[in-house]
Amino acid sequence: MPTDATAPNTPMESRTALDAPLPYVARLQQRPLAQVTLVVIHCTELPDLATAREYGERVLYPDALDPERGTGNSGHYYIDRDGEVQRWVPEDRIAHHVRGHNPHSVGIELVNRGRWPRWLDAAHQAMDEPYPDAQIAALVALLGHLRATLPALRDIAGHEDLDRDRVPAGDDPAVTVPRKRDPGPLFPWAEVLAAVPLRRTGAA
Numbered sequence: 001m002p003t004d005a006t007a008p009n010t011p012m013e014s015r016t017a018l019d020a021p022l023p024y025v026a027r028l029q030q031r032p033l034a035q036v037t038l039v040v041i042h043c044t045e046l047p048d049l050a051t052a053r054e055y056g057e058r059v060l061y062p063d064a065l066d067p068e069r070g071t072g073n074s075g076h077y078y079i080d081r082d083g084e085v086q087r088w089v090p091e092d093r094i095a096h097h098v099r100g101h102n103p104h105s106v107g108i109e110l111v112n113r114g115r116w117p118r119w120l121d122a123a124h125q126a127m128d129e130p131y132p133d134a135q136i137a138a139l140v141a142l143l144g145h146l147r148a149t150l151p152a153l154r155d156i157a158g159h160e161d162l163d164r165d166r167v168p169a170g171d172d173p174a175v176t177v178p179r180k181r182d183p184g185p186l187f188p189w190a191e192v193l194a195a196v197p198l199r200r201t202g203a204a
Contacts, residue, residue, distance in 0.1 A: 045114030
């Protein structure tokens with residue numbers, strides 16, 4: 001049952017995040033909050049929050065001694081289209097959400113279809129679902145909360161800024177497509193950056 005998140009755990013001023021910890025959260029590596037320097041913006045590339053939860057709960061990294069007690073991929077926070085915010089992993093745990101940057105970052109996932117369900121098809125690379133105003137307002141509030149409670153947080157990036165690998169397309173292996181495109185071309189970077197004291201890093 002989700003509960004109100006508290007500090008770092010401090011509630012956001014405009015909206016309280018609901019704590020909905022993943023089943024394996026206690027097995028994720030701990031870290032000091034001062035280690036967090038970066039926020040990474042993702043979109044789920046899935047149809048809804050419930051489907052994202054199913055993906056987040058999947059064990060992808062089995063424990064060597066007990067394969068059923070591993071961990072999976074997820075962000076720390078998820079923001080639904082209506083602005084509801086859930087915290088699945090606390091900031092003092094390392095979540096698996098972006099290659100090469102997990103130890104020092106917090107991942108925020110925005111519910112958005114992205115390229116679902118044919119993520120890597122060359123003919124299906126358009127990301128045409130807009131981000132609702134309520135979702136972006138909740139994101140800005142969350143970013144303000146994180147900036148106020150994580151002492152070293154200074155930078156923000158999109159997943160696409162940090163993972164630029166290209167892979168063979170699922171429908172035409174002779175063509176390559178971006179492995180990650182989120183949050184994509186419709187994400188309102190100018191609006192978000194104007195509202196929060198973070199600098200974008202990694203953008204081409």
